[in-house]
Amino acid sequence: MKSLLVAGDRSGSGKTSITLALSALLSATRAVQTFKVGMDYIDPSYLTGVTGRPCRNLDDYVMSRDELRAVFSHGCRGADIAVVEGVRGLFEGAEALTDLGSTAAVAKQLDLPVVLVVNARSITRSAAAIVKGFQAFDPGVDIRGVILNQVTGTRHREKAVRAIEHYCGIPVIGAIPRTTEMELAMRHLGLVPYREGQGHEEFRERIEAVKRMIGEHVDLDALLALAREVELPPEGSSIYATPGESDVRIGVALDEAFNFYYADLFDILASLGAEVVPFSPIHDRLPEADGYILGGGYPELFGAELEANTAVREGLLEASRNGTPVYAECGGLIYLTDRMVLAPEFAGSKREETYELAGVFAGEARMPERRMLGYVVGTSAAGTPMGEAAFRGHEFHYSSVRLAPETRYAYRLTRGSGIGDGNDGAVRDRTIGSYTHLHPVTSRVMLGHFVDCCRT
Numbered sequence: 001m002k003s004l005l006v007a008g009d010r011s012g013s014g015k016t017s018i019t020l021a022l023s024a025l026l027s028a029t030r031a032v033q034t035f036k037v038g039m040d041y042i043d044p045s046y047l048t049g050v051t052g053r054p055c056r057n058l059d060d061y062v063m064s065r066d067e068l069r070a071v072f073s074h075g076c077r078g079a080d081i082a083v084v085e086g087v088r089g090l091f092e093g094a095e096a097l098t099d100l101g102s103t104a105a106v107a108k109q110l111d112l113p114v115v116l117v118v119n120a121r122s123i124t125r126s127a128a129a130i131v132k133g134f135q136a137f138d139p140g141v142d143i144r145g146v147i148l149n150q151v152t153g154t155r156h157r158e159k160a161v162r163a164i165e166h167y168c169g170i171p172v173i174g175a176i177p178r179t180t181e182m183e184l185a186m187r188h189l190g191l192v193p194y195r196e197g198q199g200h201e202e203f204r205e206r207i208e209a210v211k212r213m214i215g216e217h218v219d220l221d222a223l224l225a226l227a228r229e230v231e232l233p234p235e236g237s238s239i240y241a242t243p244g245e246s247d248v249r250i251g252v253a254l255d256e257a258f259n260f261y262y263a264d265l266f267d268i269l270a271s272l273g274a275e276v277v278p279f280s281p282i283h284d285r286l287p288e289a290d291g292y293i294l295g296g297g298y299p300e301l302f303g304a305e306l307e308a309n310t311a312v313r314e315g316l317l318e319a320s321r322n323g324t325p326v327y328a329e330c331g332g333l334i335y336l337t338d339r340m341v342l343a344p345e346f347a348g349s350k351r352e353e354t355y356e357l358a359g360v361f362a363g364e365a366r367m368p369e370r371r372m373l374g375y376v377v378g379t380s381a382a383g384t385p386m387g388e389a390a391f392r393g394h395e396f397h398y399s400s401v402r403l404a405p406e407t408r409y410a411y412r413l414t415r416g417s418g419i420g421d422g423n424d425g426a427v428r429d430r431t432i433g434s435y436t437h438l439h440p441v442t443s444r445v446m447l448g449h450f451v452d453c454c455r456t
Helices: 015-024 042-051 065-076 103-109 126-137 152-167 201-217 220-226 264-271 299-308 312-322 333-335 444-455
Strands: 002-009 030-035 057-058 083-090 114-119 143-151 172-177 248-253 258-260 274-279 289-293 324-330 337-343 351-355 360-365 372-380 389-397 399-403 408-415 422-427 431-434
Touching: 002 444, 015 042, 015 057, 015 083, 015 201, 015 220, 030 042, 030 065, 042 083, 057 201, 065 083, 065 103, 065 264, 083 103, 083 431, 114 126, 126 143, 126 152, 143 152, 143 220, 152 172, 172 201, 172 220, 201 274, 201 333, 201 431, 248 444, 258 333, 264 274, 264 444, 289 333, 289 444, 299 312, 299 333, 299 337, 299 351, 299 389, 324 333, 333 337, 333 431, 372 422, 408 431
Parallel strands: 002 083, 002 114, 030 057, 030 083, 114 143, 143 172, 248 274, 248 289, 289 324, 324 431, 337 360
Antiparallel strands: 337 351, 360 399, 372 389, 372 408, 408 422, 422 431
């Protein structure tokens, strides 16, 4: 199986649109397995959508080396080529003096050749200096080729390509013109999720335009020539081994409002003996289950619809009060509060809007607030639905949750903000709601404790 990694020289280089289109084009004739460096949900939704295989996340700040390799090997089963999309600039990570949490670290740990996307706007010979600097900064990263973006005209392209190939000794396999056709639809937390956008003709047309542009200006044969053959372990990781038949049912909220899930969640739940029962807090009634999981997403865009479905709101409140375990992250946490308040002009509203929600936790969510994005490190207390454990995760939101002063918290954070004052993981009965997003592979012990709670 072949593999390669597409990295950027900085955020905004265009690597997301380029990786999306390359994956889609390669999928026409091959089984393409995609990965995303970092704890992102939205970019993977696109890579999943265009390949038909669930994109998986790789992050060496959160994952151990063995976990990183297990996720990669598990995802690659049955694939012809693995395409990994980097995060931010190639060397951006959690620290200034190490590559921890960076795209470079993942490339080295998995021995992946790198195709560097360079924003060449208004530069030609200087593009070679950028590439040369990236090569010299960490010789352990195997940069094999370059794709230029934001190129204006033949002369611009020819000068930049000639300089890079002369001074850096690697090929330029594509030069993308500067055009609005390469822009994907955005909102306050990034791209519009693929699941939400795919029902709109304009969205689909944008995807096709990006594919067409990359197909015309990137040499796919040259790209494949840069990929490296990798040998996968003959047996799958024990992390994903399933016990056979499931003995517990867990309802997972999955619709337009709640769709921020790592693909590994569903495999890890199966490995813990749980059957996943998807349901929509917008469209459905609450299914019978032994426990419930509500992931992140954009509940702020569907306030009226969520409020109108009283069957799910009241059903979750009753289930929680009866001791049924409920685990909620970010958007799910918001849904479990009394109400959601949107400021005027936010999400298309002309005035302040208030929507009644499930009311499991006394308090309210407000948007917008300070945008929070970064790693989380903390510990979970014993006697709570996720059990006693140390964890690393991520937070990613544009809201605040203000809960009653008597609220108990399961998580104490040493890095990250959480709900407030270093506290996260609000607990009531056997319900827990947090801003922290946990990766299911690294936090499988905590998920295992939750599933065990669902059995009792």
